[in-house]
Amino acid sequence: MIAIDWFAFVQVFAAALTAAVLVVGFYALGLRLLVRAGRPPVVAPAEFTDAITVISEKEARRAEKAAAKAAKRNxxxxxxxxxxxxxxxxxxxxxxxxxxxxxxxxxxxx
The missing domain is CATH 1.20.5 (Single alpha-helices involved in coiled-coils or other helix-helix interfaces)
Incomplete structure (x- = not known):
């Protein structure tokens, strides 16, 4: 007969949930502070095939310009x-x- 230690299962579940909430929370806080510091992360467009839509170079330049303008207004x-x-x-x-x-x-x- 298989015996399941339910308390150990609950401990692992609680630890995993806590760790996930902390990692996601601190990452979101880090991104928010990075933007407030005037350094928003700008990702260059990638070239994909098939049905994935990507932004054009013109749209990327416009996004960078908007980010620079927002940094000046900080x-x-x-x-x-x-x-x-x-x-x-x-x-x-x-x-x-x-x-x-x-x-x-x-x-x-x-």
Whole structure:
């Protein structure tokens, strides 16, 4: 007869849910702070085949121009922008540490 340890199952479920919420939350916070710091991530268009629509070079230039214009309108001082940038990198570091910690738990605790 197979015995299932339901408490262990609940522990793993709670840990996975908590880790997922924290990683996604800190990543979103990092992106928000990155934008507030005046450095929005602009992704260059990729060329795909089939039915995937991509933006043209003209639309990409327009998006970069809009991002630069929004950065100029940023009401934050230089010190506040620098603090937001440090906070963004800190948030991304927390995400990376959580992922690396999870991988280390899997590899060395198995």
């Amino acid at each position: 009401p934050l001082t230089d010190a506040q922008k620098r603090l937001a940038l440090v906070g963004a990198y800190g948030s991304f570091s927390v995400c990376a540490a959580a992922v690396v910690g999870g991988i280390l738990l899997i590899v060395f605790n198995h």
